[in-house]
Amino acid sequence: MIFNIKAFDKSSSARAGTMTTAHGDIQTPIFMPVGTQGTVKGVHQHELKDDINADIILGNTYHLYLRPQMPILEKAGGLHKFMNWDRPILTDSGGYQVYSLAGTNKIKEEGVNFKSHIDGSSHFFSPEFSMDVQRVIGADIFMAFDECTPYPCEYNYAKRSMHMTHRWLKRCISHLEKSPTKYGYEQTFMPIVQGSTYTDLRKMSAEFIASTDQAANAIGGLSVGEPAEEMYAMTDVVCQILPKDKPRYLMGVGTPINILENIALGIDMFDCVMPTRNARNGMLFTAYGSINIKNKKWEDDFSPIDEMGISYVDTAYSKAYLRHLFKTKEYLGKQIASIHNLAFYLWLTRQAREHIIAGDFTTWKNKMVIQMNNRL
RNA sequence: GGAAAUGUUGAGCAAUUGGUUGGCUCACCUGACUGUAAAUCAGGUCUGUAAAAAGCAUGUAGGUUCAAAUCCUACCAUUUCCA
Numbered sequence: 374m375i376f377n378i379k380a381f382d383k384s385s386s387a388r389a390g391t392m393t394t395a396h397g398d399i400q401t402p403i404f405m406p407v408g409t410q411g412t413v414k415g416v417h418q419h420e421l422k423d424d425i426n427a428d429i430i431l432g433n434t435y436h437l438y439l440r441p442q443m444p445i446l447e448k449a450g451g452l453h454k455f456m457n458w459d460r461p462i463l464t465d466s467g468g469y470q471v472y473s474l475a476g477t478n479k480i481k482e483e484g485v486n487f488k489s490h491i492d493g494s495s496h497f498f499s500p501e502f503s504m505d506v507q508r509v510i511g512a513d514i515f516m517a518f519d520e521c522t523p524y525p526c527e528y529n530y531a532k533r534s535m536h537m538t539h540r541w542l543k544r545c546i547s548h549l550e551k552s553p554t555k556y557g558y559e560q561t562f563m564p565i566v567q568g569s570t571y572t573d574l575r576k577m578s579a580e581f582i583a584s585t586d587q588a589a590n591a592i593g594g595l596s597v598g599e600p601a602e603e604m605y606a607m608t609d610v611v612c613q614i615l616p617k618d619k620p621r622y623l624m625g626v627g628t629p630i631n632i633l634e635n636i637a638l639g640i641d642m643f644d645c646v647m648p649t650r651n652a653r654n655g656m657l658f659t660a661y662g663s664i665n666i667k668n669k670k671w672e673d674d675f676s677p678i679d680e681m682g683i684s685y686v687d688t689a690y691s692k693a694y695l696r697h698l699f700k701t702k703e704y705l706g707k708q709i710a711s712i713h714n715l716a717f718y719l720w721l722t723r724q725a726r727e728h729i730i731a732g733d734f735t736t737w738k739n740k741m742v743i744q745m746n747n748r749l
Numbered sequence: 750g751g752a753a754a755u756g757u758u759g760a761g762c763a764a765u766u767g768g769u770u771g772g773c774u775c776a777c778c779u780g781a782c783u784g785u786a787a788a789u790c791a792g793g794u795c796u797g798u799a800a801a802a803a804g805c806a807u808g809u810a811g812g813u814u815c816a817a818a819u820c821c822u823a824c825c826a827u828u829u830c831c832a
Contacts, residue, residue, distance in 0.1 A: 409785050431784075469784045477786090490786040521784070565784090596783040604783095624784035631783075646785045653788050654781085669778070700777095707788055 374514070374561040374588050376620050382734045386612060386639035389729040392589075392620055394513040395558035396453065396461045399428040401620060401641040402725050404632065404718040405463060407649065409433040410440065411456045414649050415704075415711040418458050424684050425715045429460060429513070431644050434506050435467035435498070439489055443509045451511030451556050463644070464512035466503045468565065468593065469625070472521035480520060482537065500541040501548040511556045516591065516624075517545045519565045524598040531569035538567045539581050546585060563622060565593040566611050570603045579614035590615045591622040596631070596645075605634055612639035629658055629721055629745050633738045636725050643722070648714035653707045655699050658717050662747025664692075666710065671696040678709070684716030 698706030
């Protein structure tokens with residue numbers, strides 16, 4: 374993976390760059406739609422490409438390991454071929470499931486014992502095993518196996534967990550030397566900064582992560598319930614330490630406003646389930662604020678879903694029609710809303726890129742943050 | 750004209766057949782959702798209140814009883830059957 378920075382913003386830490394991978398270029402800042410189980414829920418691959426124009430999507434190691442399972446993915450020739458997606462893919466390592474499935478799993482120094490949420494069977498994920506699985510999946514970018522700590526998190530636990538994540542990182546890196554790529558193209562490995570909401574831990578972790586000298590770096594353990602201001606404070610601290618010339622990925626973030634604020638702090642890559650999950654639950658994001666399409670007030674509003682017409686669905690269908698689809702629980706409603714939200718997120722990061730290059734990013738960002746804070 | 754059955758919230762049902770329903774499902778209204786165990790979850794929908802307190806409610810009007818959605822009487826409405 375090669376990362377070229379095209380422009381640095383003068384009034385913030387924002388940057389615009391290009392990541393080049395085996396499956397194509399990624400223009401940063403970028404939002405990456407989440408496709409946990411080999412599908413971005415409710416959205417066709419051709420819609421992701423032709424309408425939404427996503428440069429890269431995510432997959433999830435834990436979920437793909439459970440289903441369809443490794444032998445099938447290997448026979449398919451990797452996830453790209455399996456799901457017919459020829460652009461870049463990034464996989465999460467299963468580290469988030471250490472957090473989201475806490476209560477059914479056991480964390481030890483050696484690794485994590487998961488109880489399958491599907492059938493209750495036991496599965497042991499070590500850093501080494503996560504690397505092996507991600508080799509089989511064949512993502513262009515793949516993540517270190519970490520522990521995503523919850524919020525709030527006691528200082529001592531956060532510290533112990535961070536050090537364990539660091540030890541796991543060393544194991545990931547040394548295992549990768551013995552675990553070559555499977556499909557003949559480069560896979561880029563990303564280590565993850567942890568440290569909860571503690572500045573000293575975040576600094577320590579960022580320094581350690583930077584010292585491993587990987588091609589790109591990630592920040593995890595945020596957007597787990599902490600106030601946005603705390604999240605910004607942490608990314609700020611970490612971005613000042615992580616190397617400037619390498620991509621920075623803030624995992625799991627976030628709202629449109631979160632994304633713009635974090636771009637300003639120096640983040641290049643984002644992913645979040647919010648645009649797709651909230652879409653399925655009837656919430657639309659727009660440049661002028663969010664919409665709960667299930668609200669009665671849209672009943673007879675025949676104006677386009679979004680006047681801006683970023684996606685074709687925005688002008689093809691009215692708010693009243695989309696509300697009708699939600700009220701009648703028709704699948705198409707969720708699909709339309711998902712396409713709209715993803716198209717909007719991708720538009721937002723593309724706009725950010727253009728304004729960074731044009732040199733007026735901060736002015737634009739501040740205007741957008743106020744605008745998008747509305748409830749329509 | 751006669752006989753029988755049934756009346757509980759916007760809808761559909763339930764309430765140990767005399768012992769606290771303002772219970773359940775749907776519908777409706779509102780909110781939540783951040784590296785996806787989520788096409789999910791939560792709250793509200795008699796009056797009243799910011800929220801409570803409190804009050805009124807099981808077709809209508811009476812009655813029996815410590816106590817009635819439940820038992821009795823009359824009336825009203827609906828449905829079915831017989832003429």
